[in-house]
Structure formats: C-alpha cells, structure tokens
Amino acid sequence: xxxxxIILLLNHAVLSVLHLFGIIGYSPSFQITGRRIFYPIVVHxxxxxYLYFKDRxxxxxxxxxxxxxxxxxLVTGILIVVFVSLHILSYMFxxxxxxxxxxxxxxxxxxxxxxxxxxxxxxxxxxxxxxxxLGFLDGKDEYAxxxxxxxxxxxxxxxxxxxxEIVYNLGxxx
Numbered sequence: 630x631x632x633x634x635i636i637l638l639l640n641h642a643v644l645s646v647l648h649l650f651g652i653i654g655y656s657p658s659f660q661i662t663g664r665r666i667f668y669p670i671v672v673h674x675x676x677x678x679y680l681y682f683k684d685r686x687x688x689x690x691x692x693x694x695x696x697x698x699x700x701x702x703l704v705t706g707i708l709i710v711v712f713v714s715l716h717i718l719s720y721m722f723x724x725x726x727x728x729x730x731x732x733x734x735x736x737x738x739x740x741x742x743x744x745x746x747x748x749x750x751x752x753x754x755x756x757x758x759x760x761x762x763l764g765f766l767d768g769k770d771e772y773a774x775x776x777x778x779x780x781x782x783x784x785x786x787x788x789x790x791x792x793x794e795i796v797y798n799l800g801x802x803x
Contacts, residue, residue: 630669630676631759637666642790649793651800663717677706698754705751712744738798745790749783756783 641662647653681703719740723733757766757776766772 630673631755634666634669634673637662637669641666646789646793649797651796674706674710677702698758702751702754705747705754708747709744709751712740712747715740716744734798738794741794742791745787749787753780753783 641659644653644656644659644662648655648659681699684699719733719737723737753776756779757772760766760775761772766775
C-alpha cells in the first residue's frame with residue numbers, strides 16, 4: 630500500500646513542480662492523480678491508526694525515541710489530512726490560472742507549504758522505519774546513517790517544493 634502511495638504521490642508532485650516552475654502547462658491529470666491517491670491513503674490511515682493504538686497498549690516508556698517518532702508520525706499524519714483537505718477545497722473554489730486575488734494566492738501558498746512541511750516531517754520518520762521493516766537496515770548504525778541521508782534528501786525536496794511555489798506565485802504577481 631505504501632509503495633502505491635509513494636508512486637502516485639511522486640507522480641502528482643513531479644507534475645505539479647514542473648507546472649509551478651513553468652516547464653509544463655496545467656493538465657487535468659493533476660486532479661486524476663490526486664483522486665487516485667485518496668483510497669490507498671484512507672487504507673493507510675486506517676491500518677496506521679489500528680497499529681498505533683494496538684502498539685500503544687503494549688509498550689511502556691522503555692522506548693522514548695520510538696514513542697517520539699511514532700507521535701511525530703501521528704501528529705504529522707493528522708496535519709497532512711487537514712492540509713490536504715484545505716488544499717483540495719482551495720483548488721476547487723479557486724483553481725490555478727483562474728485569476729484569483731492576492732489573498733487566495735497567499736492562502737494557496739500557505740496551505741501548500743504547510744502540507745509540504747507536514748509531509749516531509751512525516752516521511753522523515755516513515756521512510757527509515759519502512760526500510761527497517763523491509764529488512765534493509767539491520768544495525769543501529771545503518772538505521773541512523775540512512776535516517777540522516779533520508780533527511781538530507783527530504784530537505785532538498787522541501788526546498789525545491791517551496792522554491793516552485795515561490796517562483797509560481799511571484800511570477801503571477803509580477
């Protein structure tokens with residue numbers, strides 16, 4: 630399920646970034662890809678909440694690092710749901726290139742960037758844990774090294790996403 634979500638999300642993100650940088654024009658496939666992400670994410674949320682509450686009842690305070698990471702996943706997951714909802718609603722009421730006003734442009738910018746930040750913080754915990762679950766990271770050092778490299782890559786992606794938003798919004802203002 631997670632692999633399907635990652636592929637669909639990457640497709641949606643790459644197309645959106647290319648559009649925001651002005652490399653490609655708007656395509657209805659943005660909306661179609663976004664809709665295809667919905668059902669796998671709902672299943673992911675249900676499974677994740679089930680596992681969170683199941684594991685929470687079993688563990689004590691022995692694993693403070695794990696509890697912190699799991700809490701970060703839960704909080705950022707909730708924020709992602711909130712910001713995705715606002716993202717969808719805002720683009721339903723004021724689509725790109727519809728000539729919306731300055732305040733709507735600021736709203737789009739704020740919601741999208743808060744969504745990006747929430748998603749990156751969620752993935753900074755989720756990807757290393759996912760790789761460990763698949764058996765790719767055996768030792769503690771491997772996990773820590775991978776987590777550091779993952780965070781560096783995610784930071785670069787976050788910077789690109791925010792730059793794309795800035796370029797698009799400044800280009801529309803100028």
